[in-house]
Amino acid sequence: MTIQQLYYLVVVADQGLISKAAYKLNISQSGLSQAINSIEQKVGFPIFMRSNAGISVTSNGQPIIDHAREVLREYDKLTEEIDQIKEKRREVFRVAVSDEIFLPFIDALLLIQEKYPDFKVELVETTPDLAVDGVKSKKYDVAFVTYSAANHSDLQGLLVHNCLAGKPRIYTTQDHYLYQHKRPVPLDLLLEQEFVLYNDDQLLAEAEKFQKKCGKVNISLITDNLNVIYEFLAKFQAVTLLRDFQLKNSLYRDKKSKFYPLEIEGYNFAENHYAWITRPDMSLAETEEEFIQQVEKFFMRV
Missing domain, CATH: 1.10.10.10 (Winged helix-like DNA-binding domain superfamily/Winged helix DNA-binding domain)
Incomplete structure (x- = not known):
C-alpha cells in the first residue's frame, strides 16, 4: 500500500x-x-x-x-x-576568519571538497570585531577569532570553542644583531628598533599597551601581508609583533620559518586564544561539522 x-x-x-x-x-x-x-x-x-x-x-x-x-x-x-x-543544509557555509586565513583552513577545505564536491565554503578575512558582529547578526554562520582576557566579554552570548593558545612575541630575522646576541633584549635597546606591525586590531592594541608602559616605538609600516613584513625585516633590520600560533599556521610556508623570536627583558605579552564561535541557536550540518573538525586537526598537526 x-x-x-x-x-x-x-x-x-x-x-x-x-x-x-x-x-x-x-x-x-x-x-x-x-x-x-x-x-x-x-x-x-x-x-x-x-x-x-x-x-x-x-x-x-x-x-x-x-x-x-x-x-x-x-x-x-x-x-x-x-x-x-x-x-x-546551506548552499554556502559562511565562515569569517579574523585577519588571516591560516594554512589549516586550506588543507581542510581541499580534503572536504574532495570528499564532498558539492560542499561550498565562503572564507572571509575580516577583523575580530567584525567577525563577532557578523556571527551575532547572522551574516556569518561561524567565525574563527582571536581573543584575550581584555576582550573576552565581546563574545558574551556566543558559543566559544577554543582551538589554539599562545602569546604575541617580537620577531626579527636570523641575521639581526639582537637575535645573534642570544640573550634577552633590554627594553631600551628594543625601543631603538624600527617596527613593522601586522594590521590586526588586537595586535595593534597590544603594541599601544606596550608603548604606554615602556615608551614610544618607531612604526614604519602597518600591513596585513606577512610577506611584506618579512621583506621589511630582512631589508631594514626591523622587528615585528606577531602571535606565535599565527606564525606557526601561516599560509606562507616559505617565510614562516625565517621569523626568529626575541626574548624581551622585563616584559610579557598577554595570552591570546584562537577559537571558533557561533550562535547558540545555530545548527551545523554534518559536513560543516566535519570541515571544522578537520581544521582543528590540521591545527594540531602543524
Missing part, C-alpha cells in the same frame, strides 16, 4: 462517512469509494462495513487501521527530520 492509501483508510475510519472523508481529502466520493474498494480487493477481506448510518471498521480491518496510523506517524517523523536536515 502507498502512504496515500493508508491515509485514505485512516481518514475514512475517523470520519465514519464517505462524504465527510471525501470532503476532508478533497476528492470525489466516487473516487474515494473506488480507492477503498481497490484496497479491500488487494487485502482479500472487507476493512469497512457499509450501512445507511455510515461506515465502520470491521474486526479484521481494525489491525489494518491501527498499523496504518503507526506507519503514518513514522512517516510524519521522517518528513519532519528531512525538513530539519534541509533547514540545516
